Amino acid sequence: xxxxxxxxxxxxxxxxxxxxxxxxxxxxxxxxxxxxxxxxxxxxxxxxxxxxxxxxxxxxxxxxxxxxxxxxxxxxxxxxxxxxxxxxxxxxxxxxxxxxxxxxxxxxxxxxxxxxxxxxxxxxxxx
Numbered sequence: 184x185x186x187x188x189x190x191x192x193x194x195x196x197x198x199x200x201x202x203x204x205x206x207x208x209x210x211x212x213x214x215x216x217x218x219x220x221x222x223x224x225x226x227x228x229x230x231x232x233x234x235x236x237x238x239x240x241x242x243x244x245x246x247x248x249x250x251x252x253x254x255x256x257x258x259x260x261x262x263x264x265x266x267x268x269x270x271x272x273x274x275x276x277x278x279x280x281x282x283x284x285x286x287x288x289x290x291x292x293x294x295x296x297x298x299x300x301x302x303x304x305x306x307x308x309x310x
Contacts, residue, residue, distance in 0.1 A: 184212065187282055191218040193260065199225065203310040217310065222260075224308040229259040231304035236271050245275040248292045256302070257294030258287045 184190055190200065190208055192215065197208065203221055205211050211218065230237070233255055240250045248254070250271070259267045262279040269277040270287045280286045 191221075193218060193222045193225075195221060195225075205310065220310045223302065224305075224310045225260065226256050226299070226302045227305040227308035229256055229264045230299075230302055231306045231308075232264040233259060233267060234304050236268055240271045245271070245291075246288060248288060249295060250291060251295040251297075253297035253299045254291035254293075254295035256299055258290040261285065261290045262287055 185194055189196055191212055195211075195218075200206070200208070200211060200221065203224055205217070205221060211221070230252075237252055237255055240255070241252055243250050255267060255271070258270070261281055262270075266277070266279045267287060270279065275288065278286060278288075
């Protein structure tokens with residue numbers, strides 16, 4: 184658990200976990216397989232939410248960063264899909280930083296170029 188209360192390998196907030204009907208945070212922290220399943224489910228949901236923005240934005244450059252699907256999904260995990268939409272649709276004018284100062288741009292750059300084709304968009308993904 185982080186100093187800000189985020190949980191597990193992928194630093195989930197409690198409300199995100201609740202979206203997937205995970206209420207026992209101790210059990211979540213002690214179950215690496217459940218953490219992986221929750222992360223995959225969140226990626227599927229984010230990919231569904233951002234599917235049109237992915238189509239429009241992948242391959243474009245914003246502030247010198249080539250936009251990739253994996254970068255978009257990583258940024259959505261950091262800041263939420265809605266903030267990523269704002270970032271992409273504003274051409275990078277909209278900014279968001281987490282409590283440690285990490286920005287959407289940072290995530291787009293660091294996690295760009297990974298193959299996430301196995302993750303299929305799913306509106307109601309379950310764990």
